[in-house]
Amino acid sequence: MSDTQFLETAMGRRIAYVKTEGKGPTILFLSGLKSDMEGTKAVALEAWAKAQGRAFLRFDYSGHGQSSGDFTDGAIGDWHEDTLAVVDTLIDGPVLVVGSSMGGWQALLLARARPGRVVGLVTIAAAPDFTEDGYWAGFSDAQKAELEREGFVSLPSDYDDDYIITRRLIEDGRDNLVLRSPLILDMPVRFLQGTEDTAVPTAQAVKLLEHVEGDDIRLTLVKGADHRFSDDECLRTIQKMVKVVLARI
Template sequence: MGTSDCFDSPQGRRIAYHKSEGKGPWIVFLGGLKSDMEGTKAVFLEAWAKAQGRAFLRFDYSGHGESSGTFEEGCIGDWHEDTMAAVSALTQGPIIPVGSSMGGWQALLLAKEMPERIHGLVTVAAAPDFTEDGYWANFTDAQKQALEEVGHVELPSDYMEPYIISKRMIEDGRNQLVLRAPLNLPFPVRCLQGTADTAVSTETALHLMDHATCDDMRLTLVKDADHRFSDGSCLQMIEDAVVDVLGGL
């Protein structure tokens, strides 16, 4: 998909990215845990944005894809810093974050940090607070002991090699939680969720809907769609959600 560009974040991490200039608001794709910017959804949205003459950014968090660092060293807070740095350095004016899975959590953190720049928000199988509500809440006593003694645990994945979940990721995640305090989203929000998703439950999507304060927030449940949410009809739904949030600009 062409050669990536890179920049150094204020924290000294080398962040790889692709961006295409165009009319705003900027569409910023935020990928999932251990995903990279070459994923189906990111590349699809980039092609759509280019065809529409719209500004678009996709990038790799540190420890992901072509960016510096290793996944095992990272945590939600690091990737939030990467997201803030990428948006600040590479985009101007209003943005529409499109967050997939962990990227949905990142999009919500971004919205809390810089609400004045958010034109609207789209999430796909958003996974806010998953380190606490998904991982820690379901760890066995043996896993919690391993986290203390070894510093990490291995979790199986339906999509790739096991995840190495560090003690730092769990502890840092508690500083990034968005479902424990008021979450004001003063812009259009569109959430997409598959009912066959084994990584993020529909209950998580409903909890986010119930918790957030937003005058224009809609959740679309898609029967039998899985966590990838990347077949032709799902990609079309993501495009439609972005168009909806754009509001006819």
Template structure:
């Protein structure tokens, strides 16, 4: 594990050397770089001699900072800082859930750094369209008055949703304006995902513009998207993007 520093926080990451274009994995909300998908993809990269990067945003995993202090823009800047520091040239970015939103932000603002995208249950705009839209009037009032709100999670302790997370997220929304993705894009989505509905994947596919975009729905797959067949599909999707770039599946 290596680290860099950004905005007073140490950002942990792990680099697997190999050929380019490299592959970058961006995890989800309150996840870390030691998750099943990240490690499986790292193993694939090692077997195929492909450069690979996984990382922890501030307040996540082994990185410094606190989760409740962060917001989408912070985690986007964290990811970009690590990518800029330790990779060269365009990368194939694999974004899971919130990581899909962050990957799309990088694609919008730094397209020269993106060779292609693979998203897994991408969750663009979830702070607004998921949390804020789903809160009751009482929850919204408490969030605005107290600055934070605890909500149940299927993955352990309740999530602390802050007023800053909601308000800062409004500056990062992607589905309200043009989103051009001029490279191969493969979107993966489970039909049994209780966190990110199929409707979100369809909305993203219809909203974004690009010459080579595909959405694959996996019947019965949930938000974890970590069963063996699902992990293999992620790997094949990365290989497909690389093949579209003229790299072939492996070297």
């Protein structure tokens, strides 16, 4: 079992991470909203990377897992800052990013912010711009009024406790949208999406594919897979796509 270490960032956050040394590029796993680095996909991919002798890093955003802060205080931009701090401080050389759900949005933000560092990208049920296109677009007038009045709304979740969606999360999300302006991914990119995903519809995966620009971008639909994308077959598919991207870098 790898030991958890902590990074003190310039923003005053204490970020928990587990780093495995090996040959590069370093595989960086970015978890989803309210998920952490102990999730099935992160741990399984780490085990695969170790078996391959490859460098790997997983971490918890602030307000998640073992990192400092409360989830309800955080927002997309904060977690982007956490990701940048991890890449800039803890990783030398190129990075292959694997992002799950909200981590897919974070992966796209990272690729845009550090194009010279990110050399490959794999996303799993990527959820770019979900605060605007999912939450805000789906809110009723009453929910929007409650958000303005109370500063938050509570939404039921199929995967965890109720989600507390804050006004700051929505407003900060608008400052970090990636589907409203050109997004060039000059690297091998593989998007994975389950057809039974009720959190991120297949149409959103197609929208992302059509929006991004690049010469080596593919979308793979897995019939019957849900948003978790973490059964044995899905885990093998993730590993396969990482191998494909590694071979094409």
